[in-house]
Amino acid sequence: MRTSGAPDTASVFGSVHLGYLVIETERLADWRRFGTDAIGMHHDALDTGLMRFRLDEQECRFLVRRGPAEDVVATGWHVDDHAAFERIEARVRAHGVPVVxxxxxxxxxxGVERLVRFPGPKGIAQEIYTTPVRSAEPLRMLASGFVTGDAGMGHVAITSARPTQVRGYFHTVFDARLTDYIDETISGVKIKIRFLRVNERHHSVAIAGVRGLPVDPVRTRVQHLNIQAAGLDDLARSYRRVCELGFDMALSVGQHTNDRELSYYARTPSGFEWEVGWNPVVVDEATWEPGTHQGISIWGHTPVGRTIMDKLEQFRLGARSLVRSEDAVPALSGAGIADG
Incomplete structure (x- = not known):
């Protein structure tokens, strides 16, 4: 039993699951086509400037609202119980970070009963909640299903010039554990990617370090997000729909070196990428040891239709990062975290 007044240091690892994402866009019609006709999710229209996508019985997995960001603006984390919820909230407040x-x-x-919000890396608000609202409405989806449950609904990947601090943030707030690293060379630049887990899913957050690059090559706060298809047929059919409907394919089907997930990457109407994956490994906490893998993919994941003009446009958009500073929320950055 905890002594009154003593800090609560119990871990929340395993009690936290990626629950929803909030996306802001002016391209609502394109997003509806992308989400329903291409990816195959359930769609609910709320009004002219709001819609939601479902993957399962939870009422909301993606809230898409009208706005100028063309980006993910908030990440929602489902916390199993009120004790863990209060533990996370107390940690954030104890570091002097505002909680609203x-x-x-x-x-x-x-689609939740209540939530609190606090600042997160790269300006992405972090929100936590305990009780999702379950919808009684049957799912209307082109996909047979998506894998959510105890592993959460997928993962988010970001680029950062301060990857160690970002890793420290998720360790401090959610007791995230390092799963592994990938070393990759892109256009002659060496990049180290850190993969963090908060439950049995191989990773819920991936952080690609871009320290040393003249600009962050990614305009958006989120480089990509991931959802997991229930079956290989779902993956293949959604890939075909993305292509047939004229949405840009960023990377063809391939398999990752570390989590062994088979996946492809489509480009969303807002510009960041959307990964649909299938059959990643599940971490066994009793035996798992972090390691380093060379290269992102065993095979595949080749760029689709990229031209020199596309690369110049990517550089132009990435150059916008020079006019904004990256907020790693230093009060929660966990300066004592060792990193490789």
């Missing part, structure tokens, strides 16, 4: 309670309207839009 979401309004009843915000909670309803996200």
């Amino acid at each position: 309670a979401g309004t009843a309207e915000e909670a309803a839009l996200r």
Whole structure:
């Protein structure tokens, strides 16, 4: 039993799961086609400037709202119980970082009973909640299903000039564990990618270090997000739909070196990438040891239709990063975390 007044240092690892994402865009019609007709998710229209996508019985997995960001603006984390919820909230407050309670309207839009919000790396708000609202409405999807449950709904990947601090942030807040690294060379530049898990899913957050590059090559806060298809047929059929409907394919089907997931990457109407994957490894906490893999893919994941003009456009968009500083939320950065 915890002594009154003593800090609660119990771990929340395993009690946290990626629950929803909030996306801001002016391209709502394109997003509806992308989400329903290409990826195959369930769609609910809320009004002219709001819609949601479902993957399962949870009422909201993606909240898409009208706005200028063309980006992910908030990440929602499902916390198993009130004790873990309060432990996370107390940690954030103890480091002097502001915590704000979401309004009843915000909670309803996200399909949760209540939430609190606090700053996260790269300006992505982090939100936590305990009780999702389950929808009684049957799913209307082109996909047979998606894998969510105890592993959460997938992962997010970001680029960062301060990858050690970002890793420290997720360790401090969620007791995230390092799963492994990937060393990759892109256009002659060496990049180290850190993969962090908060439950049995191989990773819920991936952080690609871009320290030393003249610009961050990614305009958006999120480089890509991932959802996991229930079956190989779902993966193949959604890949075909993305191509047939005229959406850009960023990377063809391939298999990753570390989590062995088979996947492809489509480019969303907002510009960041959307990975649909299948059959990644599940971490066994009793035996897993972090390691380093050379290269992102065993095979495949080749760029699709990339021209020199595309590369110049990517550089132009990435150059915007020079006019904004990256906020790693230093109060929560966990300066004592050792990193490779």
